[in-house]
Amino acid sequence: MALPLPPGLTPPEIAFLCEMELVTVIPRQRLEGLELLGGRVKPLNPPHRTSLPLWLALLLKRQRRANILPPSWLNTHSLTAILDHETDHDETFSPPPRLPPQSSNNTLPISPPFLSNNTSDAAPDALPYHWLELGEMLLEAASDDFEDPDNVRKLLRGLREVRMAKLRSYVEKLDAAGGVKMNGIGGMEVGEGRAFVMGVIDGLRKIAASREQQRKDRDRDGMEEGDYDDDEMEMQ
Amino acid sequence: MDIDDLLAEVVVDATPRETRDLHELTRSWVAERVAPELLPWPADLMDRVLERIRKQIELVEDQTGNMDPKTNFELIIIQTELERFKFLVRSLLRARIKKIDAHPLHVQALHAASLNTPQPLFSPSEHQYLTSHQTLLSTHYSSSFLGQFPVSLQRLDDTTGGISMIDKPDEDKAVFARALRDIGDIFVEGTDRRFEMKRGDVWVVRWSAIRQWVVGAGTGDVELI
Numbered sequence: 001m002a003l004p005l006p007p008g009l010t011p012p013e014i015a016f017l018c019e020m021e022l023v024t025v026i027p028r029q030r031l032e033g034l035e036l037l038g039g040r041v042k043p044l045n046p047p048h049r050t051s052l053p054l055w056l057a058l059l060l061k062r063q064r065r066a067n068i069l070p071p072s073w074l075n076t077h078s079l080t081a082i083l084d085h086e087t088d089h090d091e092t093f094s095p096p097p098r099l100p101p102q103s104s105n106n107t108l109p110i111s112p113p114f115l116s117n118n119t120s121d122a123a124p125d126a127l128p129y130h131w132l133e134l135g136e137m138l139l140e141a142a143s144d145d146f147e148d149p150d151n152v153r154k155l156l157r158g159l160r161e162v163r164m165a166k167l168r169s170y171v172e173k174l175d176a177a178g179g180v181k182m183n184g185i186g187g188m189e190v191g192e193g194r195a196f197v198m199g200v201i202d203g204l205r206k207i208a209a210s211r212e213q214q215r216k217d218r219d220r221d222g223m224e225e226g227d228y229d230d231d232e233m234e235m236q
Numbered sequence: 237m238d239i240d241d242l243l244a245e246v247v248v249d250a251t252p253r254e255t256r257d258l259h260e261l262t263r264s265w266v267a268e269r270v271a272p273e274l275l276p277w278p279a280d281l282m283d284r285v286l287e288r289i290r291k292q293i294e295l296v297e298d299q300t301g302n303m304d305p306k307t308n309f310e311l312i313i314i315q316t317e318l319e320r321f322k323f324l325v326r327s328l329l330r331a332r333i334k335k336i337d338a339h340p341l342h343v344q345a346l347h348a349a350s351l352n353t354p355q356p357l358f359s360p361s362e363h364q365y366l367t368s369h370q371t372l373l374s375t376h377y378s379s380s381f382l383g384q385f386p387v388s389l390q391r392l393d394d395t396t397g398g399i400s401m402i403d404k405p406d407e408d409k410a411v412f413a414r415a416l417r418d419i420g421d422i423f424v425e426g427t428d429r430r431f432e433m434k435r436g437d438v439w440v441v442r443w444s445a446i447r448q449w450v451v452g453a454g455t456g457d458v459e460l461i
Contacts, residue, residue: 002337003330007270016323020262034310036317037288039255059316063309099436102417109416111459114259177427178410180440190412190461197440201410212426219426 008194014187018133019055020113024069024120027060051119054134058141068142071117072124074135076148079155082127086162093163093184097126112187132160132188167193176204176212257284261321263459265328267452270460272409272443274335274343275452276355277362285325292318336366341393341402344370407444414438417457419449433458 009017027044034041042050049069052060060066072078085094097117100110117128128134135156143149167189173180178201185193205212264278292314299311336343336358344366347357358366374392382390394401415433423430424445433439433446438461449458 001330002334003327007272009266009269017262032310034313036314037254037292037321038258038317039252055316055320056313059313096436102435108256108259110259111414111416177424177429178440178442179424179429179431182438182440185438187461194412198410201440205408216426
């Protein structure tokens with residue numbers, strides 16, 4: 001029963017993660033509160049908006065029990081602005097949404113897919129981590145809730161092209177040591193780029209392995225000598 | 237600390253245990269799927285999650301006979317979520333078994349060393365699985381061919397001669413990691429690479445360089461993605 005997959009998430013698994021993102025829905029039917037394994041779901045009272053995980057929102061949408069409000073960044077206006085930013089800055093991805101205030105040290109920090117970056121009142125000027133998956137899923141299941149689904153689809157396609165080109169251009173920065181900053185990268189892009197990026201870094205590392213080993217040994221010797229010097233100083 | 241921080245603290249503390257467990261389970265699953273080596277078994281978390289899954293299954297069994305359309309739809313939602321949880325748990329376990337199968341002797345030694353720490357490497361059933369699997373294998377090897385070798389060549393875990401027979405995962409493999417808190421300077425051993433990792437940053441970095449901060453294996457200030 002061992003898992004036959006290589007390390008790293010597969011695209012369906014990334015989509016599964018994305019389905020935990022919270023989205024805003026407008027219920028069309030009443031539904032009583034439910035005690036789910038992941039916490040309580042508040043009762044649905046039309047027409048009051050509420051935030052639900054995407055998987056539940058899609059389930060309700062397919063049964064015509066609710067409408068989904070697209071996230072604030074998923075409209076032609078915001079996407080055009082983000083696309084302009086992406087094409088103007090060809091070195092880095094557009095910045096990710098602003099982080100919520102830091103929680104204190106003893107609590108669990110929250111990160112995607114559990115940040116509310118995809119509700120209708122989220123920041124409209126940044127692509128969240130699961131932007132591509134979420135956009136595709138919403139356009140497929142709830143295109144009638146969009147104002148201009150065709151143009152949104154076109155802009156998403158454009159963003160994807162620009163960003164894939166950037167991901168490919170990162171290859172020039174890769175070297176054996178790793179340590180490449182990729183802020184703003186999306187979940188599906190990590191999944192797509194992983195095999196290639198890892199392959200390049202690990203391959204280069206193997207080529208440089210003997211030089212690195214020498215250096216490690218030298219550093220270690222250096223440290224020991226350093227200790228020796230300290231001892232001598234103390235002796236004096 | 238300004239008002240936002242205070243508010244954030246209240247909000248996080250108000251998150252129910254169930255929701256926090258879902259966050260933690262999701263994070264552990266991704267980490268286990270991505271990390272090159274086996275991570276310690278999250279015992280407390282899994283006990284809570286498995287207990288809740290068991291109760292939820294009982295609830296579903298109780299209500300299946302109910303033909304009222306409203307309860308019926310609620311049941312569909314409950315079952316969908318139940319399946320999602322079961323997938324997370326199953327995939328986590330299978331990813332672990334894969335790593336145990338790949339480097340049995342190596343993880344066995346690590347587990348023995350971790351027994352006195354608060355977080356042992358295996359769950360009891362994983363330990364049982366590994367021990368009985370290894371016993372079967374070594375009995376099979378020695379009866380089919382190892383028994384005919386000279387005694388000095390019969391070991392499966394020979395480390396003499398400068399080369400160890402025990403396979404290890406590649407700890408320098410690169411991983412995608414995201415910082416959950418500011419963690420300061422990171423130094424990649426054997427190279428000139430030094431960089432600062434701030435909260436929210438995503439880096440491609442060697443597993444060995446960030447291992448001590450990763451969720452599950454270290455302080456929990458970095459998550460794998």
